[in-house]
Amino acid sequence: MSQKLYYWLALTSNGELQRGESIGNARQHVYLRLAQKGYQPLRLRYRQTLTQRYWKATARIVLFKQIVALLQAVLPLLNALRLMAEQHELPGWRCLINSLADDIAEGESFSDVLRHYLQVFPTLYLTLVAVGKMTGKLDVCCQQLATQQEQQLQLQNKVKQALRYPGFVLGVSVTVSIIMLI
Structure with a gap:
């Protein structure tokens, strides 16, 4: 929904x-x-x-990179989220980050809070954040998550780019075949 x-x-x-x-x-x-x-x-x-298109993967990656930077600067997660919400330019993301911070302030764990927004954060995020919280290395897990997601996005873009030319050739050949048959 x-x-x-x-x-x-x-x-x-x-x-x-x-x-x-x-x-x-x-x-x-x-x-x-x-x-x-x-x-x-x-x-x-x-x-x-x-919609799903609003919650872009690049914005999620940037969000987690910012979380890593602020956690490595020894800022508590709640304060980091509040700071990020104040400075975000997109209203939807600003509201989402504020909601995350509000839920954390009420005592929920970060992974449980992310679970409320499954349309934004895939289950991989929930799992790695939970592991980071249990091991006490949330910043390291978030960094690995951001790096992995960035590499996956780059791979997807390369595959799309590689398939453009064959798709174009296929489209032209189908069009020419239809014209020849008519």
């Missing part, structure tokens, strides 16, 4: 006006999440549907 991006306007418990963005499967999900934070939603506006 694809996620949807919403912009919201809400009142905090102090009566201050707060603006933000959230992702969820439905409006009710976003309303519930805002209520759990202690906000009184005033306006909720649909922005876009976040």
